[in-house]
Amino acid sequence: MRPENGPLAALFMDDNQATALSSSAILIAAVGRGSRSALKRLYELESRRLYGIALRIVRRPEIAADVLQDVFIQVWQNARTFSAERGAGSAWLTGIVRFRALDAVRKLGREIPSGDPSLGDEAVEPNVIEQIDAKAEAVALRRCLASLDENQRRCVVLAFVDGFSHAEIAQRLSAPLGSVKSWVRRGLLALRSCLQS
């Protein structure tokens, strides 16, 4: 374990030191103690990633910008409930931005791109496995996603990355809703048993 990520590390440094480091978990802990400079540093570190996640789901820049603002307000208010021993700060932030973005989509709706590059849309999740980070934490997910059948994998990716509902996935894949629900479920169970092995 790298010392700057250890759950006890935050106890031994002041917030200026924490701000100078670039670990999200340490910064979030400092934000929880009320450090505005840590929040700024966290924004500098994470805003491009989080805005990208939000934009991919809500598809409208002005809404994604609102989502990103809400995320950092929420981080300011809730950072003290983040517990570093639970894991990476970036995963915590990902959860918040996805929750907010999905909430915005439910309230405001969005257009579902066709997946047809000839219409100017991105092709359906090309080379998904290759695009996942080669970081240690992602190795197992890469391996396990590769073991799913293609429909299951596409369902999981469209739901998590694009924030698609069952019905939207069915529309995108031109598949019956019942099949999509079953692919999601079986894909999750296959992923779980692979990830736990």
Added chain:
Amino acid sequence: MIPETPDELDALAGEYVLGVLEPHDAQEIEAALATNAELRRAVAFWAEHLHPLSALASPVEPPAGVWGGIVARLDGPARNPSSSRWWNRATPWRWSTAGFAAAAAGLALYITLTPMSSAPSFVAVLHAPQQDQASWVATAGRAGLLVRAVAGGTPPSDRVFELWAIAPGGAQPQSLGVIPPDGVLRLGGLPDVVRDGATLAISVEPPGGSPTKQPTGPVVFVGALKAM
């Protein structure tokens, strides 16, 4: 209905984290997270293991005004975080979201709707730590304390809601009593702890209330008392 078989529970938790559940099913999960440790474990498993997928969304530079907007909102009337509060330590599930702004909006609505002739001395809006919706309204004055459910007023089966107050800056919650099944709790007098800046919280407890005089279950609603 939260399933009990491991496969069903894990699949449902995965669907929750993916975000494909219908809103009422997702709300059922969120309510159950407060009391179901297996469900918390399953949700945490998926949140951690699926997180690397988010790298498939390419990072994009956000518009220039976003940080300025955040600063403006922090400098506005919203609450600032303060030092570690007991309910955060006591809550096994680390809530991912909160709704202080929404609670403030709910408070404003409540004030708007309350006739001036019965204006209370103190008022609090309690909300679930992970939801934006105001769930309970508390008013306190010479006539005593009244806490009433606005939404989400039903505890899990075989459990009760217990109301607690914490003095401003205090660490020890003081029980104000178990909330009756109809979601309305009335106290004839005002304990000393019920004053401006005190925190009200509702925890999930065994029937009859906490056996230890301190919260034993998760805190599911929380809010601050403000003088009117």
